[in-house]
Amino acid sequence: MSDMIKLYLHIGTPKTGTSTLQHFLTVKRQELLKEGFLYPLAGTIDFDPGILMSHEKLSIAIKHELNIPVSYKLYKQEEWRNTLKTEWNRLHDEINKHSGRNVVISAESFSDFELEGIKLIKKNLSNSDVKIVVYIRQQDEFYQSWYNQKVKIGIYGKDIHQFITEDRPDYIYYYNFLQSWRKVFGKENIILRVFEKQQLKNGLIGDFLEAISFKENKDYLKNIDFINESPSIQAIKFMRIFNNLIMNKMYLSYPVRQKINHLLRIKLSKKNESFSTKLFNNIIGLLFKDTQDVVLTHQEKIDILKEFEENNQKVAQEYFGRQDGRLFLKSQSK
Template identity: 25%
Template sequence: MKKLVLHIGMAKTGTSSIQASLGQGSPLLAEQGVYYPDWKPFNHSFDFTVLFLEDPSDSIYYQQLSPIGDEAWQAELQRLNDQWRAFFSTPGEGVWIVSAENLGRLSKQGLAALKTFVEPFFDEVRVVAYVRDPLQALKSLWEQNVKELSDPMSAQALLRLTKRRQNYRFFQRWIEAFGRDHFVLRRFDPDSFAGGSLLVDFFQAAQVELEGELELPEREANQSLGDEGVALLLAMNNRYPLYRDGQHNTERGLSRRQHLFYEAMRQAGAAPLSLDVKFNEEEAERFNLKISYLNSLLPPGEQFTEVAASEEETLLPDASQVPADYAVELINNLSQLVDQVADRCDHLQRKLQALEEEAEKQGGNADGDQG
């Protein structure tokens, strides 16, 4: 029997760690009939989800490739289509795994297209999702929204927007598409992971049985930028948005390599983001409806606690209060990055000069031989 496991996240539930572990361990897994693509990126949010969007050009993948012509874009979509069909067509029985946290956000039409795409290859499809405590998830989602902010917005306005947009009802589309018996929602709680490991817990949720002790490289990823990093990033995104007109903002430094900037921030201050989120009465009522829906999908004893209303406003990180020590460390980390790039350029320049001198020498020898 061939089974497909669709891991649909959610965000900030160890998704990147699972993807890195499965991707790097794919050769060992394949020996046991468990298949995960060995190509990068191991996060399939880019090259798989895009195939089922109603407007594929409205995707991060398209933005990463921009500027790109219509013909080249259609050719790329066809390449991805062929790549996944070839992967799913691998002969034999076993389990195939796809992991993309943004799969969960597909529209009803997009989900129908995905189902039509995968069903001819598999006898069974199982959907696995992890969910954090909604209050903790809200903090991480706000931080992620700060990273992706494309239009100027205050920290408080972005938090209000994040509260409204945080949604779990999309799970119902997956339940309707594949059936309740094929949908598994797990609470993301490191203290309760099967075997004390996220990866072991994931295999259990996916109903994947491995023979013996398979040591895969578990990776931690996607760490918080901390209070200082988020405050500074919010100010930077308001002045130099990451995207402009659907494409990378050319005025933004490292716009195509933000992971380098985020790593420099994490090295400058490793303390995680700390927020005491407050809700007014209307916000608390809406938020508790979301918690109630999640609790209906979780086993008894794993329910989340509702939030209380407050007259206070959430105190958010402020760029004007970023400590000088943090700024010094961040500038130094970025300066080291510039040094590394400069060293590589110097190395390439010396190598190119040596090749040019060798070419001139060989050209001179050839002239002498002709003479």
């Protein structure tokens, strides 16, 4: 085992800073390579050239093999689908040429898989000593962030109170979710981290570097921004109303809605310092003061945490040795 490449498979979960980590791994790829850590090019989809690469193509290849539906736009092209057959082999070739001893792969869509898919992942990585890196987030905060994201990208226009009744992703039942990975890879090979300020060591990137046993150098943390930061809650309110209008009244196609929402996100970004953006945000702030329809109520947060309480306690006890069952610290201090 000691002669095997150590491969860190980062699987998310969603809304735990995955894009920020992938941005870091992409822009610092050459520096990490010099330290013996490979972030492979094989299997990646370049969502933002030179800025953010994710190994979604490896995940899609497994979904394709298992006949699991894929929503990625290029999947509709037969020529692109045909490349999936060799994607894992391309990864193996790149790893074999790597002179270092460590490899990092990252795609949060790996968290979609149940037992059959996880077994296929292990089969494809059988020549490596695999460690599964997982970040989890307090479920009420996950829902608020997930809702904001869906509104932000233009695919949801209803209020948040209806949103939380419509779906319960399997991966936020963290204990059950981890059990599947544990059965295949073993508990000793799961590196579990909590996406919570109080529990991240030296911020998200510093925490991730510790998780993959990278000797931290503070120079690596310079000039790295968080990706996917949300607009203000007033802007989310505006975008929800806008989505509702264009989805229910104007019947615009999804690609057109995406382009419109992308322009809106740029205009409503907190980082956009232009005068027109500041003016636009100030107007929105005045017009949309009532944000109750896009923010979870205190009681909803309590109810959500109650639903997951037993599940979370098991994770705290079995993975962190916390006999009091406290997985998330913030909820205890409210």
